[in-house]
Amino acid sequence: MAALNPNPNPNPNPNPNPNPTRNPNPNPDPHPHPHPNVSQDDGGLKGVKKLGYSSRRAGDTLTLGPLEVHPRVGEALDTRMCLSVMRVRLGYLISTHAGMGELHAQCEGGCACRPIKSTFLRRELPFPRLSANARALMHTSPGFVHGADRENVTMTAYTFFIASLSNRSRLACRVLLRHKAPPGSIPGHASRVRVDSMTIMRHGGAIPVPCGK
Numbered sequence: 334m335a336a337l338n339p340n341p342n343p344n345p346n347p348n349p350n351p352n353p354t355r356n357p358n359p360n361p362d363p364h365p366h367p368h369p370n371v372s373q374d375d376g377g378l379k380g381v382k383k384l385g386y387s388s389r390r391a392g393d394t395l396t397l398g399p400l401e402v403h404p405r406v407g408e409a410l411d412t413r414m415c416l417s418v419m420r421v422r423l424g425y426l427i428s429t430h431a432g433m434g435e436l437h438a439q440c441e442g443g444c445a446c447r448p449i450k451s452t453f454l455r456r457e458l459p460f461p462r463l464s465a466n467a468r469a470l471m472h473t474s475p476g477f478v479h480g481a482d483r484e485n486v487t488m489t490a491y492t493f494f495i496a497s498l499s500n501r502s503r504l505a506c507r508v509l510l511r512h513k514a515p516p517g518s519i520p521g522h523a524s525r526v527r528v529d530s531m532t533i534m535r536h537g538g539a540i541p542v543p544c545g546k
Contacts, residue, residue: 385529387527388434388526390524396509397510398442399505400444400505401505402416402539415543418495418496419495419533420495422534424490424528424530425463425527425528425529426465427465433524434514435515438511443503443505444496444499446461449494465526489530500543505544512526
């Protein structure tokens, strides 16, 4: 996949930089894997920055982290401690172009992750399997209008999930994203995914626990 936008979207967190000591960038740092992703700007002739970690090979992986939100002690952040529960927003490319693949997310280290049920959509937001095929998503969306799938769409979609830290682990929480070919595709044919952003926010019911490493 390619490089995350250094500041891809407004951060809804009132504390946009929860860890100024460990990570001055509010987006988690990527850690390289044997199958590298490529930093890519898809803005092209539109003249608009569209940065993301882009992969055109099924099997590529990208790890983002550490996922950390620090509690406040007075006016300062306690960077030794992390809040035990976080809400994570992940932005990824969806498109009606042919050959769009899937992202399969997995939390690793000292945490576990679960999907969030949207009261607006009345169903769980996509997680851990994220399809980049906008045409297929149209058919499964409530209120789908016949003929709408003939529209051409390329945009950033967002999903949310909950990350819960384990107070028994000394490992930091990270998210592993694996590029999978779309269902029914022919082996060896092109497949594409792009990760655009990740935002980490505090979540209700969190308590301070020691940060992992």
